[in-house]
Structures are given as C-alpha cells and as structure tokens.
Amino acid sequence: MSASTHTASHTSGEVNYINEFKGLKSWFTSLDHKRIGLLYMISVLFFFLVGGLFALLIRLELFKPGAQYLTPDQYNQVMTYHGAIMVFMVIVPGIPAILGNFFLPLQIGAKDVAFPRLNLTSWYVFMLGAIIAICTLFLGKIDTGWTFYTPYSIKTGTAATMMVVAAFVMGMSSILTGLNFIVTVHKLRAPGMTMFRIPLFIWAIYSTAVLQILATPVLGITLLLLAMERTFGVGIFDPNLGGDPVLFQHFFWFYSHPAVYIMILPAMGVVSELIAAFSRKTIFGYTAIAFSSIGIAAVSFFVWGHHMFVSGQSEVAGIVFSFLTMLVGVPTAIKMFNWLSTLYRGNISFESPMLFALGFLFLFAIGGVTGIMLATIATDVHFHDTYFVVAHFHYVMVGGTLMALMGGLYYWFPKMFGKMYNETLARLTFVLIFIGFNVTFFPQFILGAMGMPRRYFDYIPAYQSLNSISTIGSWLIGCGFLLSLYVIVTALRSGEKASDNPWGAKTLEWQTSSPPPHTNFHVEPVVTAGPYEYK
Amino acid sequence: MAANNHSEHQSAGHGHHIIPAEIYKKVALALFVLTLLTVGFHYLFHSVMHGSVLAAPVAFLIAAVKASLVLMFFMGLKYDSVDNRIIFALGFFFLFVLIFFSALDIWTRVAVTSTL
Known part of the structure; x- marks a missing residue:
C-alpha cells in the first residue's frame, strides 16, 4: 500500500479535525471518530493515573512486612480498585477505543465508522459506567477483588452491587464499540481495500470486536445475576439457597478469559504495524498473522477452566481445560515467529515506538511461557493464588498491552496531533518503564514460587528483600509514565510540526495530512496493493 | 466521490424481503398455541402426574420451537443471507460451549473428586 498506489492527494491545509469546529460543546457532541478517540484517550489516561496511584499505594504498603500506611480493610479496597479500574476502565477499552476509534476508519480508507452516533453513545455509556464505579469510592467502597468471586461478593457489606452494575454498563459500551467496528470493516472499506489488504491492526481490532460481542453479554448477565443474588437472594450462586459458587467462576471466566485476548489482541495488532514500519520490510506471513488473530479469538472461548483448577472444579474438566489451554500457544507462537522473521535482515531503526514493540516481544514471551506453567495442572496447583500469577498476568497485560499502547501512541502521535515529540525523552521513558517493569514484576515470580x-x-x-525491590521498581515505572506525560504535553504545546508521513510507513493513514481533515481524506483513496510493500 | 462510492458499496446486493401479513398471522397463532401447550404440559406434569423428569425438557423444547419461529419470521432470518445465518448460529454455538463445559464440570465433579 505504498503512496504511489493511491490517488489520494493530501495538501497540507490548515483545516483539520481539531480546528474545524471549536468549543467544548463541539467535542462533547462530535460524531467524528477521531475526536471520539481523543475523548476516550483523555478518559482512559485519567483512569490509568488513578489506577496507577492505587498500584503505587499497594507496593508502598508491601515495601516492608507489617502495617505501614493502610489497614487490612483499606488494603483490600485499594487492591480491588486497582484491579477493577485497570481492567474495566483502562486495558479493555484502551487500544480499541483510543487507537481503534482513531485509526480503523483511516486505515481502511473510510470517512468514519459505520454508526457515528452509536460511537459517541458508546463513550457516554462508558463514562456513565466509570462514574458509577468511581462513586462506589464514596458510597461504601468494595473489597472483593476485581473478579467479584462468590460467595464473598454476595455477603460483603460493601458497594458490590453498585460496582457490578458499573461493570455491566461499561460492558455495554464495549459491545456497542465492537459492533460498530465489525460493521465498519465489512461495509466501509475503500475501493480496492480487500480483506487481505487491510492492515494487521485492523485484523486484530476485528477479532477483538468479535470477542467483545460474543463474550461480554455473558459477563453482563453474570453480574446481573450476582446483583439479583445480593438484592433478592435468588439462589444461583449461594449454596445455602441451592446455588453453586463455582458456577459463578465458570460464567465469569467464560468472559474474562476471552477478555484477556480483548486486551492483548489489539496490542498484537499495534506491534505488527510497528515492526513492519521500523524494519522497513514487508511483514512476514501476513495471512498467518491475520488468521492467528481469528484463531486466538476462537480458542479463547474453550480455555476458561484453567483459572479454576483449585476451585473445586472436577479433575476431568481440569484435564480437558489444561489440554485446550495449550492450544492457545499455537496461534500466539505463529505471531511471534512471524514478527521475528520480519525483523530478520530488516532495515531496523530504533525510534521510541520500535523500542516499545521490541519490549513487547521480550515481556510478552516471558508472560506467555509462564502461562504454559499455569496451564499445566500439576504446576498450577503450586502457583495458584501466589505472586507467580500476579507476575504472569502483569507481564502479559502491562508488559504486553501497555507497552503496545505506549508504542502505538508514540507511533501515531504525529498523525493524531500533527506534531513531533522529543525523541530522546521518549526513548528515556521506554528505558524507565522497561527496567522498572522488570524490577517490579520479575521478583514476584520468585516470591510466588x-x-x-x-x-x-x-x-x-x-x-521482604524481594518485595522491597519490587516496590522500588514500581517507582521507576511511575517515573517513566510521568515522563511520558511530560513528553506528550510539551509536544502538544511546542512540538515541531510533523510531516504527513514521518516514519515512511505504507498504511493508508499516512497518506493523508497530519492531522487528518474532518473527512479523513481530501480525495477518496483507491487501493491497489497490500499494506506493507516496502520492497 | 467517496460518499457515492461508499453508498454504492453498501447497497449492492442487499434488499429486504417483504413477508406477507398472512405468514405473520400464522406464526403469531402458532406462538399462541405453543404457549397454551406449555401451560397444558405444566398442568399435566405437575398437577396430574405430580412431577416428571420430562417437565423441563418438554418446556425447553417448546420454548426452542417458539424462539426459532420468532428468529425465522419476525426477525427475517429465514430470508436472510447464509452468512448472517451462520453468524447468528455462532452465538448459539458459543452458548452451547458455555453450558457444555460448565455441565461437564458439574456432572463429573462428584464421581471423580475425592481422591485425597
């Protein structure tokens, strides 16, 4: 999809999606997918800051044994809010809602998403859920952990009902966004943009959208059942009323394991874009990477029981789920090997987005391999509910998704805002976050073991010693993200003007002006080749 | 140019099938009869036979037939493209997966646990 393959002309006109309409009202009523993407960006980054502060508080408390700054009840609440905010308000919506909203139409050559009003509604619904969740902080708090496991969540006197309603509402937003993206990919591709010419980021977002639509309703119903159990005592999960608390775990993980892929698949899509762009090389195995996204999405529905090996689940079910979980390694490894093959003999440059992509490969590999250890019943029985699990999912979720989100933000920042950032400081953020991350979470594998x-x-x-090291690491991560905030804010205020295609990338969004006009392209693009034809 | 091309893309090959009102009436009647059947079987199993293992399966069967009628005619799936029918069926497949594996655990739990 080289520039020469498009007829799109892109004058560097001054009118763009940022300055075409003015005033706060124009932002809160905008149907432009780019502006809605930015609304999501501001919201999600704010929630990330809140969730991050809770994380720092947890690590500060655990710096030394014994009570430091929190009571045990407060610790349970802080731990719950950290998990719930980071999962439901940051990582699940993060890449699809910010980068997906902004770049999905641009990458397929569309003017907008299929249902722009529904898109804005999704943001409002998301914010409604987030506000309800934040309100629980002042109306009883919650201490169940982000998983809301029964029977404790039925009995706790905290604001559990309100929090599950919040998660339900945010889930609705996720479904609406997924629906919008699927229809957009099917119906609004530019002329010549066949399904096998769409960028791999779009394949990843598409697969994620399928998961959002198929899995999220199950979470919604499960949480409503929990709310009904708490309110009316209907007896679905409470053994005293003939219910089964393990059934809650089945229902919950039927969504929440695919949700892991809702979180990581978009990150994989971002990494595909970054590796191709900064290796200056046609991506190796386009079709294999595209279908592996679909494969991961499909297999993810058959593996949830690996979260329940010690829950009282039967041994037969445990063995079946253990075997099925191993299958996830196949499409995931296909992606890893194809990325490595793309890097091989590529003309690699180490700008900050690429550093984050390489960091993703390193950290996700560790997260993936330790996942195999947790998928094996014999070892999981030992590791279950220890810090080994905490380290594993942070290597996948933070080492994977957040690294990709950071890489994606730095990569697309010039397109989003038409400005360049300080590259040296951006690289320094990577160094701080990458080192801080490993210092924080690698000791937790040992602690868990x-x-x-x-x-x-x-x-x-x-x-104590490993916990103290882990806490110091969390400070490094905090410094890294604060520095990122500084880099972004200074770039917005006084960054140099970015060219239309500063990285020399080949996908369609780089063929329009930076920032793009309200309708994305000055002339509708006609696509005649694939998205990564560097040679 | 872009808008024109897109609208051509969207409308190509798609049209809504007009279902005769007569069919709607017949389906509505069938739903009504099936509802009466549900009530009748409930009376038979619970009040006459004082409980039967068939009560739940029969109720589920009738409900499934009613749901299928709604999907096929009121939601127009019978006249829709094969792709949409497959996508719709996919939702039911994953519902089956959820129920099957949860049931697998519950069915095998008592017989196989207690090895300690």
Missing part, C-alpha cells in the same frame, strides 16, 4: 500468596495485606520477613 516461594509461596507468597497474592492479595495478602502482610507477609513473613523472609519475603
């Missing part, structure tokens, strides 16, 4: 349970307020002195 030593038997330190997760979610505990206190620990024995034997675990």
Whole structure:
C-alpha cells in the first residue's frame, strides 16, 4: 500500500479535525471518530493515573512486612480498585477505543465508522459506567477483588452491587464499540481495500470486536445475576439457597478469559504495524498473522477452566481445560515467529515506538511461557493464588498491552496531533518503564514460587528483600509514565510540526495530512496493493 | 466521490424481503398455541402426574420451537443471507460451549473428586 498506489492527494491545509469546529460543546457532541478517540484517550489516561496511584499505594504498603500506611480493610479496597479500574476502565477499552476509534476508519480508507452516533453513545455509556464505579469510592467502597468471586461478593457489606452494575454498563459500551467496528470493516472499506489488504491492526481490532460481542453479554448477565443474588437472594450462586459458587467462576471466566485476548489482541495488532514500519520490510506471513488473530479469538472461548483448577472444579474438566489451554500457544507462537522473521535482515531503526514493540516481544514471551506453567495442572496447583500469577498476568497485560499502547501512541502521535515529540525523552521513558517493569514484576515470580500468596495485606520477613525491590521498581515505572506525560504535553504545546508521513510507513493513514481533515481524506483513496510493500 | 462510492458499496446486493401479513398471522397463532401447550404440559406434569423428569425438557423444547419461529419470521432470518445465518448460529454455538463445559464440570465433579 505504498503512496504511489493511491490517488489520494493530501495538501497540507490548515483545516483539520481539531480546528474545524471549536468549543467544548463541539467535542462533547462530535460524531467524528477521531475526536471520539481523543475523548476516550483523555478518559482512559485519567483512569490509568488513578489506577496507577492505587498500584503505587499497594507496593508502598508491601515495601516492608507489617502495617505501614493502610489497614487490612483499606488494603483490600485499594487492591480491588486497582484491579477493577485497570481492567474495566483502562486495558479493555484502551487500544480499541483510543487507537481503534482513531485509526480503523483511516486505515481502511473510510470517512468514519459505520454508526457515528452509536460511537459517541458508546463513550457516554462508558463514562456513565466509570462514574458509577468511581462513586462506589464514596458510597461504601468494595473489597472483593476485581473478579467479584462468590460467595464473598454476595455477603460483603460493601458497594458490590453498585460496582457490578458499573461493570455491566461499561460492558455495554464495549459491545456497542465492537459492533460498530465489525460493521465498519465489512461495509466501509475503500475501493480496492480487500480483506487481505487491510492492515494487521485492523485484523486484530476485528477479532477483538468479535470477542467483545460474543463474550461480554455473558459477563453482563453474570453480574446481573450476582446483583439479583445480593438484592433478592435468588439462589444461583449461594449454596445455602441451592446455588453453586463455582458456577459463578465458570460464567465469569467464560468472559474474562476471552477478555484477556480483548486486551492483548489489539496490542498484537499495534506491534505488527510497528515492526513492519521500523524494519522497513514487508511483514512476514501476513495471512498467518491475520488468521492467528481469528484463531486466538476462537480458542479463547474453550480455555476458561484453567483459572479454576483449585476451585473445586472436577479433575476431568481440569484435564480437558489444561489440554485446550495449550492450544492457545499455537496461534500466539505463529505471531511471534512471524514478527521475528520480519525483523530478520530488516532495515531496523530504533525510534521510541520500535523500542516499545521490541519490549513487547521480550515481556510478552516471558508472560506467555509462564502461562504454559499455569496451564499445566500439576504446576498450577503450586502457583495458584501466589505472586507467580500476579507476575504472569502483569507481564502479559502491562508488559504486553501497555507497552503496545505506549508504542502505538508514540507511533501515531504525529498523525493524531500533527506534531513531533522529543525523541530522546521518549526513548528515556521506554528505558524507565522497561527496567522498572522488570524490577517490579520479575521478583514476584520468585516470591510466588516461594509461596507468597497474592492479595495478602502482610507477609513473613523472609519475603521482604524481594518485595522491597519490587516496590522500588514500581517507582521507576511511575517515573517513566510521568515522563511520558511530560513528553506528550510539551509536544502538544511546542512540538515541531510533523510531516504527513514521518516514519515512511505504507498504511493508508499516512497518506493523508497530519492531522487528518474532518473527512479523513481530501480525495477518496483507491487501493491497489497490500499494506506493507516496502520492497 | 467517496460518499457515492461508499453508498454504492453498501447497497449492492442487499434488499429486504417483504413477508406477507398472512405468514405473520400464522406464526403469531402458532406462538399462541405453543404457549397454551406449555401451560397444558405444566398442568399435566405437575398437577396430574405430580412431577416428571420430562417437565423441563418438554418446556425447553417448546420454548426452542417458539424462539426459532420468532428468529425465522419476525426477525427475517429465514430470508436472510447464509452468512448472517451462520453468524447468528455462532452465538448459539458459543452458548452451547458455555453450558457444555460448565455441565461437564458439574456432572463429573462428584464421581471423580475425592481422591485425597
């Protein structure tokens, strides 16, 4: 999809989606997918800041054994809010809602998403859910952990009902966004943009959207059942009323394991874009990477029981789920090997987005391999509910998704705002976050293997040194993200003007002006080749 | 140019099938009869036979037939493209997956646990 393959002309006109309409009202009523993407960006980054502060508080409390700054009840609440905010308000909506909203129409040559009003509605619904969730902070708090496991969540006197209603509402937003993206990909592709010419980011977003539509309703119904159980005592999950608390875990993980892929698949899409662009090379195995996204989405529905090996689930079900979980490794490895093959003999440059992509490969590989250890019943019985699990999912979710989100933001920043950022400082953010991340979470693998349970307020002195190292690492991560904020704010205020295609990338969004006009392209693009034809 | 091309893309090959009112009436009647059947079987199983293992399966079967009628005629799936029918069926497939694996656990739990 080289520039020469398009007839799109792109004058560097001054009128763009940012300055075409003015005033706050124009932002809150805008149907432009780019503006809605930015609304999501501001909201999600704010929630990331809040969730991050809770994370720092957790690590500060665990710096030394014994009570430091929090009571045990407060610790449970802080731990719950960190998880719930980061999962439901940051990582799940993060890449699809910010980068997907902004770049899906641009990458397929469309003027907007299929249902612009529904798109804006999604943001309002998301914000409604987020506000309800934040309100629980002042109306009883919640201490169940982000998983809301029964029977405790039925009995706790905290604001659990309100919080599950918030998660339900945010889930609705996720479904609406997924629906919008699927229809957009099918119906609004530019002339010549066949399904096998769409960028791999779009394949990833598309697969994610399928998951959002198929899996999220199950979470919604499960949480409503929990709310009904708390309110009316209907007896679905409460054993005293003939219910089964393990059934809650089945229902919850039927959504929440695919949700792991809702979080990681878009990140994989971003990494595909970054590796191709900064290797200056046609991506290796386009079709394999595209279908592996669909493969991961499909397999993800058959593996949820690996979260429940010690829950009282039967051994037969455990063995079946253990075997099925191993299958996820196949499409995931296909992606990894294809990315590595793309890097091989590529003309690699190490700008900050590429550093984040390489960081993703390193951290996600560790997260993936330790996932195999947790998928194996014999080892999971030992590791379950220890810090090994905490380290594993942070390597996947933070090391994977957040690294890709950062890489994606730096990569597309010039297109989004028409300005360049300080590249040296951006690289420094990567160094701080990457080192800080490993210092924080690698010791947690060891702590878990030593038997330190997760979610505990206190620990024995034997675990102190590794916990202290982990806490120092969290400060490095915090500094890294604060520096990122500084880089972005200074670039917005006084960054140099970006050219239309500063990275020399080949996908369609780089063929229009930076920032793009309200209708994305000055002339409708006609696509005659694939998205990564560098040679 | 872009808008024109897109609208051509969207409308190509798609048209709504007009279902005769007579069919709607017949389907509505069938739904009404099936509802009466549900009530009748409930009376038979619970009040006459005082409980039967068939009560739930029969109720589910009738409900499935009613749902199928709604999907086929009121939602127009019978006249829709094969792709849309497959996508619709996919939702039911994943519902089956959810129920099957949850049931697999529950069915095998008592017989196989207790090895400690």
